[in-house]
Amino acid sequence: MPSMKDLQGRDRPTWCPGCGDHGVLNAVKLAMVNYNIEPHQLLIVTGIGCGSKLPQYMWVNGLHTLHGRDIPIATGAKLANHKLYVMTVSGDGNTYGMGLSHLLHAARRNINITSVVQNNQVYGLTKGQYSPTSETGTVTKTSPPPAGAIEQPVRPLALALIAGATFVARGFAKDPRYLADIIGKALMHRGYALIDVLQPCVTFNRVNTYDWYSERVYKVEEQPGGYDPTDFAAALEKAQEWGDRIPIGILYQVERPTYEDHLPAIQEHSLVELGVHRDTAELERLKREFM
Amino acid sequence: MPSMKDLQGRDRPTWCPGCGDHGVLNAVKLAMVNYNIEPHQLLIVTGIGCGSKLPQYMWVNGLHTLHGRDIPIATGAKLANHKLYVMTVSGDGNTYGMGLSHLLHAARRNINITSVVQNNQVYGLTKGQYSPTSETGTVTKTSPPPAGAIEQPVRPLALALIAGATFVARGFAKDPRYLADIIGKALMHRGYALIDVLQPCVTFNRVNTYDWYSERVYKVEEQPGGYDPTDFAAALEKAQEWGDRIPIGILYQVERPTYEDHLPAIQEHSLVELGVHRDTAELERLKREFM
Amino acid sequence: MPKNDLTFLLGGEAGQGIESSATGFAKAIAHAGLHIFDLRDYRSRIRGGHNFAQIRVSAEPVTSHRETVHVLLAMTEEAVRRHYPQIPAGGAILYDEAMPVEDAIWEAVQARGIQRFPVPLRKIAEEIGGAAVMMNTAATAAAAGVTQFPFSYIEEIIRVNFGKRGEAMVSANLKVADAAYRYALEHYAAGFDHTIEPIPGAPSRMLLNGNEAFAFGAVAGGCRFAAGYPMTPGSPVLEWLAGHANQYGLVVKHTEDEIAAICMAVGAGHVGARALVPTSGGGFSLMVEALGFAGMSETPVVIYNAQRPGPSTGLPTRQEQGDLLFSLWASQGEFLRVVLAPGTHEEAFEAGWRSFNLAETYQTPVIVLGDHFLATSSRTLEPEALDLSAVKVERGKLLSPAELDALEGEYYRYAITEDGVSPRAVPGHPKAVYVGEGNEHDYQGRIAEEIEDRVALNAKRLRKLETARQSMRPPKRYGPAEAPVMLVGWGSTVMPALEALRILNAERPTAQYLHITDVWPFPAEAVAQALGEARVTIAVENNALGQMARLIRQETGIRLEHFISKYDGRPFSPEYIVRGVREVLHA
Amino acid sequence: MPKNDLTFLLGGEAGQGIESSATGFAKAIAHAGLHIFDLRDYRSRIRGGHNFAQIRVSAEPVTSHRETVHVLLAMTEEAVRRHYPQIPAGGAILYDEAMPVEDAIWEAVQARGIQRFPVPLRKIAEEIGGAAVMMNTAATAAAAGVTQFPFSYIEEIIRVNFGKRGEAMVSANLKVADAAYRYALEHYAAGFDHTIEPIPGAPSRMLLNGNEAFAFGAVAGGCRFAAGYPMTPGSPVLEWLAGHANQYGLVVKHTEDEIAAICMAVGAGHVGARALVPTSGGGFSLMVEALGFAGMSETPVVIYNAQRPGPSTGLPTRQEQGDLLFSLWASQGEFLRVVLAPGTHEEAFEAGWRSFNLAETYQTPVIVLGDHFLATSSRTLEPEALDLSAVKVERGKLLSPAELDALEGEYYRYAITEDGVSPRAVPGHPKAVYVGEGNEHDYQGRIAEEIEDRVALNAKRLRKLETARQSMRPPKRYGPAEAPVMLVGWGSTVMPALEALRILNAERPTAQYLHITDVWPFPAEAVAQALGEARVTIAVENNALGQMARLIRQETGIRLEHFISKYDGRPFSPEYIVRGVREVLHA
Ligand SMILES: Cc1ncc(C[n+]2csc(CCOP(=O)(O)OP(=O)(O)O)c2C)c(N)n1
Ligand SMILES: Cc1ncc(C[n+]2csc(CCOP(=O)(O)OP(=O)(O)O)c2C)c(N)n1
Ligand code: SF4
Ligand code: SF4
Ligand SMILES: [Mg+2]
Numbered sequence A, B: 001m002p003s004m005k006d007l008q009g010r011d012r013p014t015w016c017p018g019c020g021d022h023g024v025l026n027a028v029k030l031a032m033v034n035y036n037i038e039p040h041q042l043l044i045v046t047g048i049g050c051g052s053k054l055p056q057y058m059w060v061n062g063l064h065t066l067h068g069r070d071i072p073i074a075t076g077a078k079l080a081n082h083k084l085y086v087m088t089v090s091g092d093g094n095t096y097g098m099g100l101s102h103l104l105h106a107a108r109r110n111i112n113i114t115s116v117v118q119n120n121q122v123y124g125l126t127k128g129q130y131s132p133t134s135e136t137g138t139v140t141k142t143s144p145p146p147a148g149a150i151e152q153p154v155r156p157l158a159l160a161l162i163a164g165a166t167f168v169a170r171g172f173a174k175d176p177r178y179l180a181d182i183i184g185k186a187l188m189h190r191g192y193a194l195i196d197v198l199q200p201c202v203t204f205n206r207v208n209t210y211d212w213y214s215e216r217v218y219k220v221e222e223q224p225g226g227y228d229p230t231d232f233a234a235a236l237e238k239a240q241e242w243g244d245r246i247p248i249g250i251l252y253q254v255e256r257p258t259y260e261d262h263l264p265a266i267q268e269h270s271l272v273e274l275g276v277h278r279d280t281a282e283l284e285r286l287k288r289e290f291m
Numbered sequence C, D: 001m002p003k004n005d006l007t008f009l010l011g012g013e014a015g016q017g018i019e020s021s022a023t024g025f026a027k028a029i030a031h032a033g034l035h036i037f038d039l040r041d042y043r044s045r046i047r048g049g050h051n052f053a054q055i056r057v058s059a060e061p062v063t064s065h066r067e068t069v070h071v072l073l074a075m076t077e078e079a080v081r082r083h084y085p086q087i088p089a090g091g092a093i094l095y096d097e098a099m100p101v102e103d104a105i106w107e108a109v110q111a112r113g114i115q116r117f118p119v120p121l122r123k124i125a126e127e128i129g130g131a132a133v134m135m136n137t138a139a140t141a142a143a144a145g146v147t148q149f150p151f152s153y154i155e156e157i158i159r160v161n162f163g164k165r166g167e168a169m170v171s172a173n174l175k176v177a178d179a180a181y182r183y184a185l186e187h188y189a190a191g192f193d194h195t196i197e198p199i200p201g202a203p204s205r206m207l208l209n210g211n212e213a214f215a216f217g218a219v220a221g222g223c224r225f226a227a228g229y230p231m232t233p234g235s236p237v238l239e240w241l242a243g244h245a246n247q248y249g250l251v252v253k254h255t256e257d258e259i260a261a262i263c264m265a266v267g268a269g270h271v272g273a274r275a276l277v278p279t280s281g282g283g284f285s286l287m288v289e290a291l292g293f294a295g296m297s298e299t300p301v302v303i304y305n306a307q308r309p310g311p312s313t314g315l316p317t318r319q320e321q322g323d324l325l326f327s328l329w330a331s332q333g334e335f336l337r338v339v340l341a342p343g344t345h346e347e348a349f350e351a352g353w354r355s356f357n358l359a360e361t362y363q364t365p366v367i368v369l370g371d372h373f374l375a376t377s378s379r380t381l382e383p384e385a386l387d388l389s390a391v392k393v394e395r396g397k398l399l400s401p402a403e404l405d406a407l408e409g410e411y412y413r414y415a416i417t418e419d420g421v422s423p424r425a426v427p428g429h430p431k432a433v434y435v436g437e438g439n440e441h442d443y444q445g446r447i448a449e450e451i452e453d454r455v456a457l458n459a460k461r462l463r464k465l466e467t468a469r470q471s472m473r474p475p476k477r478y479g480p481a482e483a484p485v486m487l488v489g490w491g492s493t494v495m496p497a498l499e500a501l502r503i504l505n506a507e508r509p510t511a512q513y514l515h516i517t518d519v520w521p522f523p524a525e526a527v528a529q530a531l532g533e534a535r536v537t538i539a540v541e542n543n544a545l546g547q548m549a550r551l552i553r554q555e556t557g558i559r560l561e562h563f564i565s566k567y568d569g570r571p572f573s574p575e576y577i578v579r580g581v582r583e584v585l586h587a
């Protein structure tokens, strides 16, 4: 079992002091500690954005890739070595803008990876443009007045549910222990898991602050009457809830065979284990197909 | 008012005899006739696929573009000249695979264009690979046995609803008059309209045939108790219905300001009407901003 | 000449089944020990339109089609109209007796001295077989009859092809074939010069196209993962691999788009699987950003771009070599990509496995530039021509788990080395925890912006350009060294070019051909040397802008004086090249 | 020398407010009639890390920064450590008296004869202004004090900059500024050589960076639509246009990705609006497929690629010229794209409007290759330098509604013409109903696969390459014609190069500079001619592979003998070029 110290990175985070990404980083590390995942057993694939720098700030296999493309890259890594835990960590611009299609197709596949989305409702790294989850009316340099952001914000959890995700959750960067628990469960879950994380950007988002979120969030499992995370209809409703009240917790979790489960080639060994050497006799047989 | 003859193209369709695309073509023409849209008033932007060749086979402004990119191209055309009717026509691979993200972002924007999707649950033009709407288990050259297609099919209408589309409908290529009515209403609708069309591919899809669809489709407005297309919850439920019964008709229609409504620059004239000439005094004023 | 040296052309509409009949027919002739070159010409539509297969048969190995057609199997009037000008006097047109053809056309046919061989194809199919679809069977059997090709070969193929569909299907087709064969034999064989006679003792040969050769080579080279989005003419590779995935231990993914395809392959490559992305130019265009990421993160990946005519959607089912310079510079910034352009089926096979060795050795993307002509043309090959004993697996500086176990000190993914190649470890080992980076970074993989880091890492990566150049093969020279004309081409042009040399050099040494297969890093010295002594230089390229000629000038300063260009969407024929050379010589 | 000729460097962490203080300070000095060149150096992070602004002040126009720094405003110890080597004896470091700095550094500073000017910046900010954030105000005011720059200019800028935030804010900042100014003036001005003295009667000048110049030029040229996805350093153009959209009648769309951005622009261009896509290399990589569609469908669109170092994400906030050859060949197949590479602010403005004329005249995509250095460096310009009277709107063969009304016969979108350009009509007119096509097509826009159509249309499109070449400007030559060294560069390299010429030619004519702005279709003849008489040729490029040198060799056969390369993510300084030239001359 790794300790928090084992997971410490070579470099300290370059995020702004107070940024929600610090909480996400803590949660990821805590999840590894609590669920006994060693740094070499996990591959964290990230896109581009402030939060996507995360693997740089801890001790874990990382792959810091392209804006919006972490999910297909993670998918390929998982298909080639499904014995690794594979996780993506990226921002809302990355995942709900540029990468939205990949997210939904991953959900349809039920590929066994976990996506953590640092949703700060803004583009941090490029300095404060509006994002797919910005509230309608948000004024930024690319959504000037009078209208501000014209679009209706993306409802990522509802889209993922409709697409077929088998694990859909939301966390809050202010509560890394709670988030860690969700991340740990997502990593243990067999299938595609999406975790939307409310992640305050203290520099560019002066509306959706720690306080703003704190006033609104509630844990689904604590609601009166309890909560059944296998109830699709209930999950779909919760996934659309946004405003005065914002649900966090595991909104949905069910079992369905993963994409990998359907692939005869890798039922025993991973592709990486199968290696690169081919039996010549096998190839000679293949030649006969052309005769 | 154009006649069907006015809308006849220079070339005859090259689609397979019996292909559902013939029905879609008829429906588009009928809609123009019934809703009095002249060929030069409508721009049909298409992607790539069998069905995307449609503008070649009628008399209308067409733009035959790239696989999956018809929606953003149409969006740009609409923003530059919102006095044109703008419509996209493309296949399921095009729109729910390659172009899925564009579709959902268009819905969020409520840009005033109409998308007609020829959903034959297969890739026609590239000869029969499985598509995002192929049923799980469908065996094709890219989804070989034992598993066939592993993914859960895309539910486009539900996704569009969640994303914010204000007009969501389904038609059937076998019934061009009914489809024409939907298309006409979509063109008259102010906002983003998605019309999923059940379009049998008689060459590569031997499962989802005319008969298969005919046995299952029913018109929402004909169901006992009637149907209220402004009821989001009902629409969301219908949009997920697929199997023994498949609803067709207008599942959802509400009013919301369009994207264009929010743009001060084009409230009076379109960008094209504003033209390319700038007043020098205006530009001199602009220079002062830099001083 | 008349024996075992002729070309069949099967022409008709898409959906008439010409594609599969032609394949069966070619295979039957190959089984009789003859050599085949089978060219395909078809449209980007599913039904209708004029398509054809042009099957050259020869007792000797052939590397290309020829323009001349000896037997035209015309399933439509259009096939007659389009192709009779390719038939010399004495050649024949075989067609259904009931097929209407304009008088004017028949008159022209007659004027050329072409024979007309009507056969009751439809009648035989319907009356004997019970279905008009069997007209194809009838037609190919008739073609066999006309050329006195023994029926047993036709029978064998029918048994194999229709076997899966039941005994009734087999026997109906056999009966149809027999009737048509006999009709043609009895009515026309005597009056027809050309015959096909089995070659006793000929070895069993493969008949495969460039896509298949490449895909097979990839499997031989240990490819374990392929991801792609269907695009003509690259998708058959994806489909072939998908069809063989379970048996050969591959995972093959049809993705949501080409961006996902290359991204998945990069992910798979990063963790250590040999990963392939088959596509065509339009798909490759979408992969450009991720190509650069592979370059920056030093991830091996192989992209197979079967070129077709652009720009944009262009001519989806046709031939061009228009993506050469695009491949060399695609993506922002500067990094090593290796570009190979196989020209023959043998080279396609070799590129299949060699590309992975290069990708892993240099930890970088490798682009294999195929083209429609090579991808879709089939040729007979001795099994040994795809030399399995030559297949080597070279993984470069990949550290094995044992090596990592034994590692003293820290592992640094991007260690600065003299040759630019850093020891590589894949994720999963406790001693090799690191971050693969797309931002500029230091030798450890830490994001870095300092001048020293940038210079060190960029220089390291770019040193691989020179290191990899040493793996690049020099161009191959064909033809007599004393020939005054040096033709220069790349990719599949070599196939018709070799046939063109035969024609051009028949009387006296006239032309040589310089065939460039390894395109980037450009083997400049070897090319310059080969061109150094040439008297008349002519670029031969299936494009309009002479991209290889530009590259040669850029890298060597040598300007090829002439240019035989073809950008009509069709491949070169040997005769086209010959005409081009003669024009240059007589100008 | 000491008067009105010095460089300030403001260095500190991201988030300390250096960026905006520097902008205000530069503006204040510009208002006093002095010339400014303001270079920015910052990291791809929001807080922390070392950033700086290097502001050169001169009585004469200047086109670049210089390496030497006379006054270092150090907000951090790191700023001292990094920059003191740039300061000559007599220069000064201005810093908060409480800022801890290692003794060793101060010793080194002392050894160089650099003066230390501690000021109680924080104390003044906190005690007089009431907030530590006002340290920036204090620092720039102190810098003014040290150089005896009249306080009134500082005051004016403070009033303007803080005006929106209320009178209290203004007066607090003014008080802080005044105290710091006086402190510096009293304590240090007398002992400091350099002064800034307002130039009476100097014209009002603009102070703007290349992004602003380009965006302004685009608006002047009738740009009505812009779509983009934020990417450094291109996004400021998107943001500037978005901020001016309502007032100037534009629609500006921040899209879901770069693919959507170029697609929207192509859609807008197709229906007749002048449409722009600002981006950087990574974003451009995603646009490659649609670029080809614009080429095939003959749709005008302008792409502005502000280059930054690759490969991949590379160094997001830094300088490189690495996308030249990529731009020339991006996308499958062959078609005309025009590529411009403005090097100065004036040229950026001009490219802003001229690009649209070229795009509409040749009905094709135009790529404007900017780079980070030009995009983010500000320079003072006389208002007339951005010459509005030179702005012309040329729409080529665009048919007006009246012309269409009068049209006899059918309208054919892709009519075959001698110059390759077909009369263009936008959708909306009853006489001009047609299909814009991305598949190969005939002159009417009908999908076509026949040889004749392909050849006719491809040749027509490619004829535009030669037609457009006539619009390409020859390179500009700077420096004495008799100078033996010919430097050759493109894009923003011209700015430091011109300064380098001043240094190199101070004693005797040594070097000239050939500045290539119009890159494709390449003005080969003009370049060859300009190079023809050069004795020593040296390419000067902000990249590692010498892309322009390769292009010149490819298109003219001329090989530049030497290469001054820089790929460390930083722009050329004049001194760097001078050193490079001297190395070549003394080698
Ligand atoms: C293809 C591409 N386009 C644009 C960018 C520039 N870019 C970097 S990060 C970013 C947005 C960041 O927003 P988000 O994903 O929400 O992450 P955050 O910074 O908020 O954590 C953008 C647009 C890029 N790196 N690549
Ligand atoms: C970027 C790109 N990738 C691949 C293709 C090849 N392609 C053409 S049509 C098509 C799929 C067609 O399926 P669909 O969109 O469902 O249309 P249909 O033919 O069924 O009407 C594909 C993959 C392409 N044109 N462009
Ligand atoms: S800009 Fe926002 S998201 Fe980025 S590090 Fe700072 S607080 Fe975090
Ligand atoms: S292949 Fe299918 S979709 Fe395409 S034309 Fe034929 S029937 Fe229609
Ligand atoms: Mg964000």
Ligand SMILES: [Mg+2]
Pocket (backbone or CB within 6 Å): B049, B091, B092, B093, B118, B119, B120, B121, B122, B123, B124, B131
């Ligand atoms: Mg389809």
